[in-house]
Amino acid sequence: MGPGEAASPTDCEIAEHLGELIARQGWVTLTGGRPTGVMDAALRGASRTGGLTIGVLPSDTSAAASEWASLRIVTGMGEARNIVNVLTSQILFVCGMNAGTASEVAFALKIGRHTILLNAGPGSLQFWPALGEKFFHAASSPEEAIGIARDILDRQAQQ
Amino acid sequence: MGPGEAASPTDCEIAEHLGELIARQGWVTLTGGRPTGVMDAALRGASRTGGLTIGVLPSDTSAAASEWASLRIVTGMGEARNIVNVLTSQILFVCGMNAGTASEVAFALKIGRHTILLNAGPGSLQFWPALGEKFFHAASSPEEAIGIARDILDRQAQQ
């Protein structure tokens, strides 16, 4: 998850590298599916590495999807699709921060989905933990984020 | 698409065989994802034949999904997920008929998605064509339904 048109080059680099690492784990990469920003970069990284990719689109056609989304879920529900993204994901990786991304982090913490932030800025690190400390994580690199995710999945598998 | 708990044994046999044929075409099989009726049977047929299967769930967890849904989209939106099913599908195969199934056929004809009915009963064959003749089709066997679908996709590819 992360900004679309407003994503910084660094957000996109991190997202693309994360997509590669997610695919190497054998995990499925799911994003908001539009052909821009973090959504597009993560799908590109995962797809080029041979991973399965899903784009969950806000529009009512699949025309405006990232070319790297091998499966396209067409919701026709606008921003409500952000909720589908969060509910469907086992773990959220978040690169960068803007208002749309914040709605996904908020919803993830509300329903108790583990959320790992990268490149989100100091404001995020102070604001979000108070809303759901147990499920909030921060990583300084894609590799660290994958490590945190593996630990979470290992713990869940033991329960 | 088709009834869940209320599906007849014939609806489920047709759905399972359709799932097999869809998978053999190399197409993705998408259903409402619950572990019952036509949804479950179609995913089972497709999955056993090596096809990719998607379940789009009404619930807000993936717990109550068909075991044959290899990918589970969790919408948390109740019956509104029927609209996601229709928007995401290129062609709808419908086995049997009840009120929930009718809502999907109605929505498909509204947005112009080709819909192929099997085992729907004489009432359907008289009612639906008046609401969207161009996109309504009936088949008397899974093989005939696949043939109709191939013709539609061929025509769309030529446009």
Next chain:
Amino acid sequence: MGPGEAASPTDCEIAEHLGELIARQGWVTLTGGRPTGVMDAALRGASRTGGLTIGVLPSDTSAAASEWASLRIVTGMGEARNIVNVLTSQILFVCGMNAGTASEVAFALKIGRHTILLNAGPGSLQFWPALGEKFFHAASSPEEAIGIARDILDRQAQQ
């Protein structure tokens, strides 16, 4: 409920008269809220008679609403707003029939909401009862439809 742009003049006359009668009962009139067809006519009839009117809009702004919708619920969810219409209504009055309207009737019968059809054509009277006979009603005039609705509400109040 009923067709928008495709509504017949008769559909709209019935809807406007129904809106008047609903308002005279002191009931709230809720429609899909767009400025066309049955949606617009029913709100106009109710509003001119002093009734409270609600439009539940598919769009993500209130700009394209019927001028007769005194309250405008903006869903941004496209056709998924049909489900909100049905869930929110105590009783559905349906004038005319097309694919969009059929999706509302189907959903109403699925969840067990009493539905009264007017001017729906012989196909409807044969098709729908088989999907939910207990909740399906047909009326030949707005006055008869109001009478059916009053009987239903009286029975519900006694339970």
Next chain:
Amino acid sequence: MGPGEAASPTDCEIAEHLGELIARQGWVTLTGGRPTGVMDAALRGASRTGGLTIGVLPSDTSAAASEWASLRIVTGMGEARNIVNVLTSQILFVCGMNAGTASEVAFALKIGRHTILLNAGPGSLQFWPALGEKFFHAASSPEEAIGIARDILDRQAQQ
């Protein structure tokens, strides 16, 4: 908008007083409609003062609504109803902060809906402005919040 079960007594006092002031302006009060926390308190304040009140419910029945919601919109879409709340509101008043409330603030700033925070804590005042400074406001009392809202509406009316 504001926390439900997790609302503080101060959040609820502010919300109830805001509801009174909103009603005195002749404005409609809309909340998430459940019988708890800020949602319930704001509707109570508005309803007792004679204002029109709307509850937009996440559930698929109107049974679990605040008794102070004179109109109940039943969405059946779970947390996706937060988006309906934001899209339908002309101005958002927010009392307190938790993850669910944050999803509404985030979505409001994304679509450009003016949002006035009360009792949100220092974290909010540092985090949110960076995501949408133009639409973010903070007030130290319900009276100040109403004044900010009137200024916004006056400016919009002049455009």
